[in-house]
Amino acid sequence: MGVRRTVLPGGLRVVTEHVPGVRSASVGVWVGVGSRDESASVAGAAHFLEHLLFKRTPTRTATDIAESVDAIGGELNAFTTKEYTCFYAHVLDEDLALAVDVVADVVLRGRCDTDDVELERGVVLEEIAMRDDDPEDLVADLLTTSLFGDHPLGRPVIGTDESIEAMTRNQIHSFHKRRYQPRRMVVAVAGNVDHDVVVELTRLAFADAITGPGADGVEPDRCRGGKARFTGRPQVLVRPHDGEQVHLSLGVRTLGRHDPGSRWALAVLNHAVGGGLSSRLFQEIRELRGLAYSVYSSVDTFADAGAFSVYAGCQPENVGEVAAQIRAVLEDVRENGLTEQECARSRGALRGGLVLGLEDSNSRMNRIGGSELNLGRHSSVAGSLDRIAAVTSEDVSAMAARLLAKPLGGVVLGPYEGVADLPSELRAMVS
Amino acid sequence: MGVRRTVLPGGLRVVTEHVPGVRSASVGVWVGVGSRDESASVAGAAHFLEHLLFKRTPTRTATDIAESVDAIGGELNAFTTKEYTCFYAHVLDEDLALAVDVVADVVLRGRCDTDDVELERGVVLEEIAMRDDDPEDLVADLLTTSLFGDHPLGRPVIGTDESIEAMTRNQIHSFHKRRYQPRRMVVAVAGNVDHDVVVELTRLAFADAITGPGADGVEPDRCRGGKARFTGRPQVLVRPHDGEQVHLSLGVRTLGRHDPGSRWALAVLNHAVGGGLSSRLFQEIRELRGLAYSVYSSVDTFADAGAFSVYAGCQPENVGEVAAQIRAVLEDVRENGLTEQECARSRGALRGGLVLGLEDSNSRMNRIGGSELNLGRHSSVAGSLDRIAAVTSEDVSAMAARLLAKPLGGVVLGPYEGVADLPSELRAMVS
Numbered sequence: 001m002g003v004r005r006t007v008l009p010g011g012l013r014v015v016t017e018h019v020p021g022v023r024s025a026s027v028g029v030w031v032g033v034g035s036r037d038e039s040a041s042v043a044g045a046a047h048f049l050e051h052l053l054f055k056r057t058p059t060r061t062a063t064d065i066a067e068s069v070d071a072i073g074g075e076l077n078a079f080t081t082k083e084y085t086c087f088y089a090h091v092l093d094e095d096l097a098l099a100v101d102v103v104a105d106v107v108l109r110g111r112c113d114t115d116d117v118e119l120e121r122g123v124v125l126e127e128i129a130m131r132d133d134d135p136e137d138l139v140a141d142l143l144t145t146s147l148f149g150d151h152p153l154g155r156p157v158i159g160t161d162e163s164i165e166a167m168t169r170n171q172i173h174s175f176h177k178r179r180y181q182p183r184r185m186v187v188a189v190a191g192n193v194d195h196d197v198v199v200e201l202t203r204l205a206f207a208d209a210i211t212g213p214g215a216d217g218v219e220p221d222r223c224r225g226g227k228a229r230f231t232g233r234p235q236v237l238v239r240p241h242d243g244e245q246v247h248l249s250l251g252v253r254t255l256g257r258h259d260p261g262s263r264w265a266l267a268v269l270n271h272a273v274g275g276g277l278s279s280r281l282f283q284e285i286r287e288l289r290g291l292a293y294s295v296y297s298s299v300d301t302f303a304d305a306g307a308f309s310v311y312a313g314c315q316p317e318n319v320g321e322v323a324a325q326i327r328a329v330l331e332d333v334r335e336n337g338l339t340e341q342e343c344a345r346s347r348g349a350l351r352g353g354l355v356l357g358l359e360d361s362n363s364r365m366n367r368i369g370g371s372e373l374n375l376g377r378h379s380s381v382a383g384s385l386d387r388i389a390a391v392t393s394e395d396v397s398a399m400a401a402r403l404l405a406k407p408l409g410g411v412v413l414g415p416y417e418g419v420a421d422l423p424s425e426l427r428a429m430v431s
Numbered sequence: 432m433g434v435r436r437t438v439l440p441g442g443l444r445v446v447t448e449h450v451p452g453v454r455s456a457s458v459g460v461w462v463g464v465g466s467r468d469e470s471a472s473v474a475g476a477a478h479f480l481e482h483l484l485f486k487r488t489p490t491r492t493a494t495d496i497a498e499s500v501d502a503i504g505g506e507l508n509a510f511t512t513k514e515y516t517c518f519y520a521h522v523l524d525e526d527l528a529l530a531v532d533v534v535a536d537v538v539l540r541g542r543c544d545t546d547d548v549e550l551e552r553g554v555v556l557e558e559i560a561m562r563d564d565d566p567e568d569l570v571a572d573l574l575t576t577s578l579f580g581d582h583p584l585g586r587p588v589i590g591t592d593e594s595i596e597a598m599t600r601n602q603i604h605s606f607h608k609r610r611y612q613p614r615r616m617v618v619a620v621a622g623n624v625d626h627d628v629v630v631e632l633t634r635l636a637f638a639d640a641i642t643g644p645g646a647d648g649v650e651p652d653r654c655r656g657g658k659a660r661f662t663g664r665p666q667v668l669v670r671p672h673d674g675e676q677v678h679l680s681l682g683v684r685t686l687g688r689h690d691p692g693s694r695w696a697l698a699v700l701n702h703a704v705g706g707g708l709s710s711r712l713f714q715e716i717r718e719l720r721g722l723a724y725s726v727y728s729s730v731d732t733f734a735d736a737g738a739f740s741v742y743a744g745c746q747p748e749n750v751g752e753v754a755a756q757i758r759a760v761l762e763d764v765r766e767n768g769l770t771e772q773e774c775a776r777s778r779g780a781l782r783g784g785l786v787l788g789l790e791d792s793n794s795r796m797n798r799i800g801g802s803e804l805n806l807g808r809h810s811s812v813a814g815s816l817d818r819i820a821a822v823t824s825e826d827v828s829a830m831a832a833r834l835l836a837k838p839l840g841g842v843v844l845g846p847y848e849g850v851a852d853l854p855s856e857l858r859a860m861v862s
Contacts, residue, residue, distance in 0.1 A: 019452075021452015021453065021790075022790050023786060024786075024787050062714075062718045063714060066707070066709035066714070066718070067709040067776060070707045070779070070780045071775070071779040072783050073781065073783010073785070073786070073787060074783055074787070076708065090787060091783070091787075092783055092787065095783075119720065119721035122722060123717055123723070126676070126722075126749075128675075129675035129676045129744075129745075129746050130675075130724055132674070132675040133675050133676050133678075133744075134565065135564055244559075244561075244563040245564050276497070277496075277497035277500070277501055278497035282497070283493075283497070286554055287486075287493045287550075290549070290550035291553060291557075292554070292557050293555075293558040293560075293561055313557070313560075314557055315557060315560050318557075344502070348501070348502040348504055349501045349502065349503075349504045351504055352505055352523055352526075353504045354504070355454060355504070356455050356504060356505070356521060356522075359452075359453050359454070359455060359790070359791050359792070361790070
């Protein structure tokens with residue numbers, strides 16, 4: 001079985017996977033364009049465009065688009081990241097043709113009319129305001145800024161009030177025309193589907209974009225790669241915040257997704273440090289000391305760089321002790337690595353989680369779409385399970401020693417005006 | 432195929448469903464005890480207890496519990512509602528026996544030691560603080576207070592700082608001993624499982640609780656029913672809030688889940704008013720006017736009462752217009768009902784969503800566990816699809832006329848000290 005792949009004219013890739021036992025189909029059009037492709041003056045253009053494309057095509061209004069998928073009980077949505085934008089629909093298998101047609105129409109022919117730009121500008125500004133009112137979301141956005149500074153990876157996907165208010169229809173429209181090329185797109189479909197049928201539906205829905213002179217023989221764009229260069233060290237951002245809790249994140253830069261051998265060692269490290277219920281941070285801070293409800297670590301991976309970070313939210317009187325415990329965990333792991341048992345447990349967790357997380361057609365679609373666009377290859381689930389099993393505690397400890405010796409960046413939202421106001425245990429970590 | 436059911440001694444119910452094509456099993460122990468069973472002085476006891484049971488059993492520490500499920504890649508968690516508490520594990524099918532054993536151990540033999548109570552008190556207080564910092568969560572909790580007042584349904588599941596700080600080990604322990612009876616429990620398992628195997632595993636894991644004198648022939652508790660009586664009208668709660676957005680919810684009381692014929696008519700009404708992308712509220716407020724990012728309606732259903740409510744978050748300068756649009760939509764729907772097209776689209780959305788939402792073992796487990804505990808019967812998916820298809824636009828319009836003539840309760844978080852400070856369009860709706 002596995003993943004089947006066809007390259008159509010224009011360099012448009014189609015990947016499909018049949019998922020046994022399901023009655024649904026998940027259709028994604030992945031475009032290899034994200035916020036890192038923007039210049040600073042149009043920060044947020046990729047995400048603004050993603051909103052706007054749903055507003056109007058030559059043959060459908062926003063209402064038509066919403067009604068067409070709503071009427072069949074499907075889900076239609078999109079998301080924008082720093083490196084790509086994904087438009088998707090999740091429908092019953094019998095509605096596959098409609099799903100491919102609507103998603104392609106939006107991606108290729110969304111119009112960016114001036115009136116719609118003005119309306120949607122308000123919606124995006126509200127989305128920024130909502131992010132600002134959600135401290136965990138705000139901290140996550142600011143952490144990438146603290147780590148990557150003025151590199152394009154350091155900018156929030158959503159843009160800023162200023163950039164969104166200033167953005168013109170022509171800037172967004174030309175971003176669409178220049179960037180949304182079939183050779184940068186992947187059509188990924190998973191579920192109760194047949195590859196050849198999907199290819200034909202795609203050929204029809206994308207006909208305008210992939211026929212005509214010069215389309216034949218176009219190669220798909222290569223994956224992003226390289227090694228990001230950052231100016232300066234990670235920063236610590238302290239933002240005054242009037243809430244019940246202090247929200248805190250600390251992190252280091254990591255290598256990108258093409259770094260050989262680092263992906264699963266980093267995943268095992270992350271799970272053991274703060275990814276699971278039995279992780280060091282959860283056990284030390286929540287189970288043994290009751291200092292926080294939410295505490296975890298996470299990994300963000302880009303083509304040429306990444307981040308490993310820790311988050312905790314707690315009331316101001318607990319911040320000092322939480323910071324001291326985070327520091328103790330990170331120092332111990334850096335110096336002494338992880339035990340064989342911890343690594344074995346984390347490998348088990350990742351292996352089980354991988355299998356449990358791939359039962360529905362939507363998660364399969366995300367796996368194959370992301371693999372095609374970002375890696376240019378597909379691993380079988382069995383292959384991924386083998387690679388996880390092959391990670392040794394030496395690999396993980398070496399990764400910990402390397403990463404956790406790097407300078408920390410961080411973000412603190414709380415009753416503080418600057419680094420000087422932070423509790424001493426926290427100040428000691430970041431200065 | 433379908434749902435299989437066995438009643439064990441002690442009145443312990445076991446329901447299972449085989450899900451074709453999956454490699455996983457989802458195990459839930461549903462206990463018919465929630466925050467509405469608490470007296471006001473121990474508000475939050477059911478949820479505090481749910482936390483505490485994971486801390487220690489006679490044979491496992493919290494670390495053992497976390498490690499046992501983490502090592503196999505499973506998920507182990509629980510949630511507490513106003514009417515029940517559900518402990519669950521999602522694992523690979525080969526780990527079914529471990530999952531049943533761990534979940535039963537926690538539910539039956541979690542110890543509530545004094546030291547653990549003190550530690551976990553801190554965690555629950557942090558969870559309250561986190562809820563307070565999440566305006567959408569806070570509004571949802573306050574809306575039930577605004578509608579149900581000092582009725583037990585009006586209290587937040589999580590309790591208050593005061594009730595959590597005052598709660599003693601003995602109060603929580605006796606809540607456990609008195610309330611957690613096998614006749615109030617349902618073991619629900621879905622996935623790649625066999626009913627007879629599940630029954631035997633349950634019999635073993637629950638042996639202490641369902642053997643002994645008097646256990647044979649015990650009948651399961653009947654479902655909650657009746658009709659709630661509330662004192663006074665719904666209130667409007669205005670809370671000063673320092674954020675970028677104003678967060679607003681308005682709602683009415685509805686009938687409970689046993690009201691014949693109301694469930695799907697209300698679901699269709701909800702979808703058409705604010706449940707989908709093509710709903711009135713989404714179209715009028717976001718698509719046509721760009722006034723909000725997040726705007727929707729929702730339904731909460733309890734045994735003997737319920738709520739239908741609308742939420743919107745927007746910047747202060749948009750609140751007046753958002754309120755005016757909500758009012759216009761609700762008044763129009765009350766007076767003129769919904770069109771046949773809107774009802775047809777909503778029926779389609781609910782039917783498709785039902786099928787798409789039942790592909791994984793976890794959602795199947797939730798469906799059968801909730802049905803057994805709350806309704807005492809099981810509908811096939813085909814039966815539910817038929818009942819949705821049978822809802823007429825007259826049913827929906829009659830429901831709208833009845834519900835939307837009722838007095839509104841509401842919550843506003845924003846730069847206001849009281850009702851007098853609200854924009855006039857909003858004040859007009861709630862006074």
